[in-house]
Amino acid sequence: MIAYLLPGFIGLVGISTVSPAISAWLATSSDGQPTVGGFLYVTIASLALGMFASGLRWLVIDTVHHKSGIRAPNWDFAQLQSNLAAYDLLVEFHYRHYQFYANSFVVIALNYFVRLAGGCQICGGPGWVDAGFLFVEVVLFATSRDTLRKYYARVSHILAASAKSRKEKHHGKRRQPSQRYKESEDSEIQRETSNPDKAGATGSSSEQPDGEE
The missing domain is CATH 1.20.5 (Single alpha-helices involved in coiled-coils or other helix-helix interfaces)
Structure with missing residues (x-):
């Protein structure tokens, strides 16, 4: 949920400022309650947008992290079956949070592009809003880097990256x-x-020319 739905919903809110249809999905009914159709549309659209953001995250953020000092370890997945519970726990505690921070970084950047295009009606003018976008992006990038580093380090303990054997x-x-x-x-x-006779024969044959002289 935190890896795809929440970042997707953040992106959906940004897109709703330029799309009346999506804005209608997020609107409530006359009695102040969200509609069933709107809830369904928002959930599916948030999941789809979150998956798309995750693809961009893999293409951009993962590459930046790996090129700037966080190396992907070479794990021994032959040990996964015996450490499956611990591995799943580390994925939930670290990698899912990494996906949330990095995917949110992507969708907030997309929302900022919507703002630059002039479509955002609730963002206000330049100044503090731009500084707020920048601050949030810096925090998300730093936390994504930290959680990815911890994920790699702690999973390496249970899957025993085989650098020594290599x-x-x-x-x-x-x-x-x-x-x-x-x-x-x-x-x-x-x-x-094991063949002393052969060695002796070789020695005598080598001495034979001297004897003939």
Whole structure:
């Protein structure tokens, strides 16, 4: 809910300032209660807008975070089944909040573009409103960065990002040629030790020319 519906609803409120149809969905009936049709439309539209904002978030915000120091870890999902409950808990406590902050960042930026286009009738003139938009965006960006970092760090504890094993594997590959050379030397020495007659024959044949002289 917090990952898609709430950011989508924020975006829907912004769009309602330029769309009479959406504004009618958000309006209440004559007795002050929301209509069933309006509630259904608002819920579905908020979910759809939230999903769209999440796609933009993946395209822009995730990329910015990953390019600016927060690296996506390489998790070992073979351990997921035994840690599924803990993983689900961390997703709910951290990643869902990250999605809310980052998706809200996207929809508020879209709402600000609506304001710049001159369609917002309730935003007022420039000045404090622009400063308010900027302040909210800075807070949302900072909190999204913090929650994503915590999510990566804490899930890495339970899924044990296998950097050590990858390092050992890499060094193992680098040692393979020298190991093969050592093994060939050992096998040759072993053959010579296991066939002393052949080694002696080789030695006598090498001495034969001197004897002929």
